[in-house]
Amino acid sequence: MTAWRLMNLGKRITLGSAAAAAVLLGWLATVQTARAIPEAPTEAAPGALVTKIMFVGKRYAEPPPLSLLDKVLTDEGLQGARLAIKENNMTGRLVEQHFELVEVMAGETEDIVPKVRAELANGHKLIVADLEPSDLLAVADLAEAKNAVIFNARSSSDDLRQQECRVNVFHITPNWAMRADALAQYLIWKKWRRWLLVYGTTPGDKEYVAAIKRAAQKFGAKIVEERPYEFDAGSRRTDSGHQQIQTQMPLLTQGAPEYDVIFVSDVGEAFGDYLMFRTYEPRPVVGSQGLQAVAWHRSFEQYAGTQLQNRFEKQAKRVMTERDYTAWLGVRVVGEAVTRTAKNTPEDVNAYILSKDFEVAGFKGLGLTFRSWDHQMRQPILLSGPRALVSISPQEGFLHQKHVADTLGFDEPETKCRISKK
Amino acid sequence: MTRILAAATMAAALVSLSVSSTFAATIFVSNEKDNTVTVLDSETLKVVKVIPTGARPRGMVLTPDFKELLVCVGDDNRLDVVDTEKLEVVRTLESGPDPELLDVDPKGERIYIANEDEGYVTVIERVSGKVLAEIPVGVEPEGMAVSPDNKFTVATSEQTSMAHFIDNETFKVTANVLVDTRPRVAEFTRDGKLVWVSAEIGGTVAVIDPVTRKIVKKFGFEIPGVRRELIQPMGIRFTKDGKTAFVALSTANRVAVVDVETYTPKHYILVGQRPWHMALSPDGAKLYVANGLTNDMTVVDVASLKPEKSVPVGRLPWGVLVKP
DSSP: HHHHHHHHHHHHHHHHHHHHHHHHHHHHHHHHSSSSOOOSSSOOOOTTTTHHHHHHHEEOOOOOOOSSSOOOOTTTTTTHHHHHHHHHHHTTTTTEEEEEEEEEEEOSSHHHHHHHHHHHHTTTTTTEEEOOOHHHHHHHTTTGGOOOOEOOOOOHHHGGTTTTTTTTEEEEEEOOHHHHHHHHHHHHHHOOEEEEEESSSSSHHHHHHHHHHHHHHHHHHHEEEEEESSSSSOSSTTOOOOHHHHHHHHHTTTTOOSSSEEEEOOOTOSHHHHHHHTTSSOOOEESSSSBEEEEEOOOOTTTTHHHHHHHHHHHHHOOOHHHEEEEEEHHHHHHHHHHHHHHHHHHHHHHHHHHHHOOEEEESSSSSOOTTEHHHHHHEEEEOSSSSSEEEEEETTTSSSGGGGGSOOGGGGGGOOOOOOO | HHHHHHHHHHHHHHHHHHHHTTTEEEEEETTTTTEEEEEEEETTEEEEEEEEEEOOOOEEOTTTTTTEEEEEEEGEEEEEEETTTEEEEEEEEESSSSEEEEEOOEEESEEOOOOOTTTTEEEEEEOOOOOOEEEEESSSSEEEOTTTSSSSEEHHHETEEEEEEEEEOOOOOOEEEEOSSSEEEEEETTTOOOOOOOEOOOTTEEEEEETTTEEEEEEOOTTHHHHHHHOOOOOOOEEEEEEHHHHHHHGOOOOEEETTTTEEEEEEEOSSSSSSEEEEOOTTEEEEEETTTTTEEEEEEEETTTTEEEEEEEEEEEOOOOOO
């Protein structure tokens, strides 16, 4: 038994990184202590329909998380995709299907496009992309990727769902407009309608600001003032310490017209966490920090979410992040389509996930589907504080004639995406 | 003064009721968040006892002789065995990790347990607790139903969306039937000829012929004013005559009444919030519904299909069973 496992482990280690090896060895240790646990098969049975899913990622230079509680991770997304492959295979072995992950990673200074092109040439056209918008579009616009099905599991960019939408790209990750709308609905329900908007200087910060302004207008909230934060709080580790921050944050937030909450856009993680408990007026903080709108959070356990959290932590030896969840879901979408149709060409997968028969379970209490007009996954959005879930949007009372989750983000009448007409 | 009088009258009434109800049935409700099982008297609907259990009690089953209540305590990775006379946990059984729901064969010899986190079914001997088999199925197995003839067992796996047929002799999976998204409960019809499987997210019930392993009928529900995605079928029970089925609809806060012959939902009974599992009284006259989000149990009169009473139980009630 052990020898068999080691043999299989050896094969898998060559596929992955050193981190994967460490994780798998840890996994082996747990397996040895337990009784023979039936595991997902790692190799295809003879005659099985084999589906290869490409996971594409790049080690972008990222700011370290502001909070020391968040570890610097190097395998975000990838771990989620690997878990979903296991789950697809647990189902697949029952219907003579097998799923494999083809991991394509680029270093910080490397170009990802040629690497993807090489794999496209091998016919791997089902892709889960943990890529920033420019790389995502470069991949999507490759001639070889024309009939590919690419799942965006990273970028929240609104442009990718609007002017820059692509017919071969599906978005698992909620975009900025969905997040801002999800928070706005909750704030309106709370009657916290006056927002002080505080934002950072990165491009992502500015995109979220635009979405927050749109949400205020859409749901009837008032932005009392907008304030940029231009200092480099920069500081996961500030030896100058908390004193400086303690004086900076009141300065940043004093003298504003009356407001109910601070809506912060600090996607770049420069200062958002420092606002809490330090504002001039005692007010809650929502947005990119404080109360956040996310697709996944460790505090979430409903709708059997506990089971996914447990499975992930057992595999990865760490908490499941949003990027792990969206990558997991991208691979699960393919699994669902192939299991249901017994077909795995990109054309078949594309047709099925856009059909009315398709829905995938993502632990949100309802079936998840794709919007036809911009290929965004329609989904409830979790509203979570740092340590506990607060609510889930859409909120009661926000009505929609077709699908209540379409009250979040870009609805069909306002879409600037023209893929359905292309 | 009047209050005391009233209380005295009520107490007297209770005494007379409990005297007259020697044959009252006993209702068991598992409270997922309280780590308890609430025991109620079916006549008085009063709480007789609250039995402390292991962590996260969910699925329960009574042995055919009604002497033991087996409770899945998922977070403690075991079964707690409740003596139904003493009303206390008298022993525990190894269940495999994270047991969610289970069934026992008609002879009371073997227990079939869904191990939700791990994706397999554990079979154990009831008396000795010896593990006989661990059978790989799909992701997140939950629904478990041993066939009335004890030849096979149906397990449903939520994330895989399949009903698995397990041969009770060989412990091999002999068939996998794809149903709609997140199947949660499998229940045999009274005549044992068909098995109904509820799909929570899919919003449907699949009726499977165990001989051909084919779906003979699939039906959904429509409730005016309730959005389709809130209609999430869960627990299934058949009336004593087998002609009517009750299907708990979870977030629709209703129990559907379905004509078994035509598969037509003909009525919806408003109950508490998020009804999951249900049980019938031994005479078949009452239906007890565990409501997860309102921490209560609704008593439905089967003849009139009217909800008669709501009884508070513990927090996050999950399963409910009745012992004659």
